[in-house]
Amino acid sequence: MVQIFEGTLDQGFFAPQRFECEIADCEVSGTIPADMDGVFMRVGGEFLYSPLLPNDAPLHSDGYISKFRFKGGRVSYQGKYVRTPRYEANLAAGRNLFGLYRNPFTDDPAAKGVNGTVSNTAPMVHAGKLFTLKEDALPIEIDPVTLDTIAFHDFGGGWKSETFTAHPKWDPLTGDMYAFGYEATGLASDDVFFYRVDRYGEVKHEIRIKQPYVSLIHDYALTQEHVIIPFACYYTDMEQLKAGKIHWQWDRTRPSMIGIMRRDGDGSDLRWFKGPERCFMHVFNAQSDGNKVTLLAPFYDGNFFPFFPNIDGSPWDPSRAKGFVRRYTFDLSSKDDSWREETLFDTPIVDLGKVDHRYTTLPQRYAFSTFADPTKPFDRERGGEVGRAPVNSYARFDLEDGVMKSFFAGETHSLQELTFVPRRGSSEEGDGYLIGTASNLAEMRTELIVVDARKLEEVARVYLPFRASTQVHGYWWNAEDLALGEREAGA
Numbered sequence: 001m002v003q004i005f006e007g008t009l010d011q012g013f014f015a016p017q018r019f020e021c022e023i024a025d026c027e028v029s030g031t032i033p034a035d036m037d038g039v040f041m042r043v044g045g046e047f048l049y050s051p052l053l054p055n056d057a058p059l060h061s062d063g064y065i066s067k068f069r070f071k072g073g074r075v076s077y078q079g080k081y082v083r084t085p086r087y088e089a090n091l092a093a094g095r096n097l098f099g100l101y102r103n104p105f106t107d108d109p110a111a112k113g114v115n116g117t118v119s120n121t122a123p124m125v126h127a128g129k130l131f132t133l134k135e136d137a138l139p140i141e142i143d144p145v146t147l148d149t150i151a152f153h154d155f156g157g158g159w160k161s162e163t164f165t166a167h168p169k170w171d172p173l174t175g176d177m178y179a180f181g182y183e184a185t186g187l188a189s190d191d192v193f194f195y196r197v198d199r200y201g202e203v204k205h206e207i208r209i210k211q212p213y214v215s216l217i218h219d220y221a222l223t224q225e226h227v228i229i230p231f232a233c234y235y236t237d238m239e240q241l242k243a244g245k246i247h248w249q250w251d252r253t254r255p256s257m258i259g260i261m262r263r264d265g266d267g268s269d270l271r272w273f274k275g276p277e278r279c280f281m282h283v284f285n286a287q288s289d290g291n292k293v294t295l296l297a298p299f300y301d302g303n304f305f306p307f308f309p310n311i312d313g314s315p316w317d318p319s320r321a322k323g324f325v326r327r328y329t330f331d332l333s334s335k336d337d338s339w340r341e342e343t344l345f346d347t348p349i350v351d352l353g354k355v356d357h358r359y360t361t362l363p364q365r366y367a368f369s370t371f372a373d374p375t376k377p378f379d380r381e382r383g384g385e386v387g388r389a390p391v392n393s394y395a396r397f398d399l400e401d402g403v404m405k406s407f408f409a410g411e412t413h414s415l416q417e418l419t420f421v422p423r424r425g426s427s428e429e430g431d432g433y434l435i436g437t438a439s440n441l442a443e444m445r446t447e448l449i450v451v452d453a454r455k456l457e458e459v460a461r462v463y464l465p466f467r468a469s470t471q472v473h474g475y476w477w478n479a480e481d482l483a484l485g486e487r488e489a490g491a
Helices: 085-093 238-242 484-490
Strands: 021-023 027-030 038-045 063-071 074-081 122-126 129-133 140-142 149-152 177-182 191-197 203-210 226-232 256-262 271-275 285-289 292-297 326-331 340-343 366-371 393-398 403-408 413-422 432-440 445-452 457-463 470-478
Touching (some): 038 129, 038 413, 366 413
Antiparallel strands (some): 027 457, 122 129, 129 140, 191 203, 432 445
8 A cells, every 4th residue: 555654745755747657678786586577567646637625535646557577687667647537537627627535526527427446556467468456446458568558347248346356366276366346336335246257357256245334345355265355444425425525434433344255155154243443454365274264464453544534533543553463263153253363473564465376365374564663774864754664674474483584675765565476486485586666765766676585685676767656556477477478579
């Protein structure tokens, strides 16, 4: 998710740039591993025009997709806007026509009838196609070579939800994709549609359920048998939206809820478990073992987003915006609708956690994330004042031994989300690289760091001569996942 600083996003490193670019051969220190042949795709936000309303959320910025192409020990870079209907309408008008985050009642009348998605949250590759995602709309297909926008995609008409999650999951044993849409039948609706899409891109199974209350379901977890659907406290309804308020408000009087159902069923077995106030944003992984289901997730203690207000009018509390590596256990054979929560490590982390994706739904040993290490130096004279301590380190959590190891990025650096890249030819969990971008706040440029995931040592660093657009999520795909060799040869 977007790194939250206690300033504004129109100043300094995070000021809008409003340009597209291409670098054929980036500056590199160290040695890019020869086995890295693929792409690190990033999607984030980059305002083309200033927000229409001053209290809009930074998550409402225009979608921007960027690509680091690794091949033959060299790296190229490319970045472009996602040409959504909103982008095109704003460009034609020469200004921002869209009001508060996901609230069409606050839009300029000239935006009426225009799909307002910014498609700025995550990239996705499935069945050889590249997409950008935002959970308020369908995926948008992108040309993987040129990054040109193609069109919305509904999987041949098989996808009936009006929306699509930013976090689909893949079964590593079959290649099938599992995904859902909430507010599936329209704004503030309580419908959730869940789908299985085979590895060829054809919808094969649908489940329709309802939420106990309309809330943000940003991520979810998948096991070999079950679907785990967490949400908490973020609330919306039509009355709130028609009153001109932002889409989500935090209502701590509502229960935190986690739904569990069979992934191959019809939804009739869905159970909702309830627990204390938590902010459910992202997950690591999950497994099923008979009637026991376990979820590993870096959930926060409370409202993470300062721009989504507390519904009771109380000020945002940064002390509640702390996440930890936690394990949640559910007993499906019990009538008890609560869960057991264990905090496995004391270190507060950013909730953008990753695992070796080849082990999604399967037993795992390692989890990876970023965190702010207070024992490491930050050069405020060169890096500037950023409020809270910057996120400066990668962490690898050994769930078997209970040991955390870390990598420090630098004394003027702030890290964005990492991702795991398997080492070619190895099937061993955690054997590969951690990669992600770092904001060099002193040099006002973006650097991509390649770290050995086993040794937690830097392998190489790629330098851009400018500050790249802010990332929400980024992932790695091998060249063959997108037939890049063939497509690049024909470009």
